[in-house]
Amino acid sequence: MPVHEIRHPLVRHKLGLMRRADISTKSFRELASEIACLLTYEATQDLETEADTVHGWAGPVTVERIKGKMITLVPILRAGIGMLDGVLELIPGAKVSVVGLQRDEITHQPSAYYNKIVGGMHERTALILDPMLATGGSLVACCDMLKTAGCKRIKGLFLVAAPEGLAVMNARHPDVDLYVASIDERLNDDAYILPGLGDAGDKIFGTR
Ligand code: URA
Secondary structure: OOEEEOOOHHHHHHHHHHOOOOOOHHHHHHHHHHHHHHHHHHHOOOOOEEEEEEEEOOEEEEEEEEOOOOOEEEEEEOOOHHHHHHHHHHOOOOEEOEEEEEEOOOOOOEEEEEEEOOOOHHHOEEEEEOOEEOOOHHHHHHHHHHHHOOOOEEEEEEEEEOHHHHHHHHHHOOOOEEEEEEEOOEEOOOOOEEOOOOOHHHHHHOOO
C-alpha cells in the first residue's frame, strides 16, 4: 500500500505548530486546513487530464482539463470536517460524501450512524479526510462503504498516522493510497497517537 509521508518544509513547519499544547482553537483549525490543502496538491498529482480547445485572447488555444467525473471528498465525522475547507480551496467543485462512524461499546467495531454518499461513485476518485489515522478501524470501515457504493479509486488524507493503523490498512485495503503529514511513533493504551496532536476533533471544534 503506497503511503506518502509529505516531507515538504511548509507541512513540517505547520505540523510542528499544531503539536504545541498551548495552541488556540483558531490556530489549530487554520493549520489543519492549510495542511489539508498541501496534502491535496500531492494527492492529486496523478489525476488524468484531457485536451480541450477554448477561445483565447489570440484565437483558439488547446488547454487541459481534469478528465471524467470530479472527485468526491469524504470527511469522516466529526474531525474530518476540519480538513474540508482546505481541500475545497483547491477542488471547489468537488461533491462531498459525509460518513459518520462510531465504535460499538461491546464489539469495538466501528459502525456507520450517518452515510450520505454521492452518486456515480464508480466513476469518481474518493478522497477520505480524517486528521488522525490511529487504529485504522474507521478508515477500514469507510473504505468498505465506499467500495460497496462502487468506488474503485480511494485515497486518504491524514495529518498524523500511527504505524499500527498503517499496518491494518495494508492488510485490509492495500490498494488505497495514503497521504500523511507525519507517521508518528505509536499508539498509547487509549489508542491516542504519540507524540500526535491529542484529540483532533476537540481541538478543531473547541470542545476540549
Ligand atoms: N483521534 C484523535 O483525535 N487523536 C488521536 O491521537 C487518535 C485518534
